[in-house]
Amino acid sequence: MSISGGCELCTTGDASFGCDRCGKLVCDEHYDRDSGYCTECAAELRRPHDPVEERDDDGFDDGVDTYRVD
Numbered sequence: 001m002s003i004s005g006g007c008e009l010c011t012t013g014d015a016s017f018g019c020d021r022c023g024k025l026v027c028d029e030h031y032d033r034d035s036g037y038c039t040e041c042a043a044e045l046r047r048p049h050d051p052v053e054e055r056d057d058d059g060f061d062d063g064v065d066t067y068r069v070d
């Protein structure tokens with residue numbers, strides 16, 4: 001397997017690693033050795049769902065039906 005060209009993230013580094021997830025060829029700086037992914041994928045996996053971003057303008061209105069004052 002011959003890897004030539006630059007890192008797909010910074011385009012300047014030497015692409016010496018392949019991301020196991022998206023397949024991007026990245027340089028040492030953009031490769032997360034712990035996960036075997038590029039830093040982009042690693043960052044995504046670290047914060048899978050940010051609930052704040054998924055809600056539009058709802059804010060933190062507690063529409064939950066857990067308030068019972070009997």
Ligand SMILES: [Zn+2]
Nearest residue numbers: 007010027030
């Ligand atoms: Zn890079």
Ligand SMILES: [Zn+2]
Nearest residue numbers: 019022038041
């Ligand atoms: Zn990736």
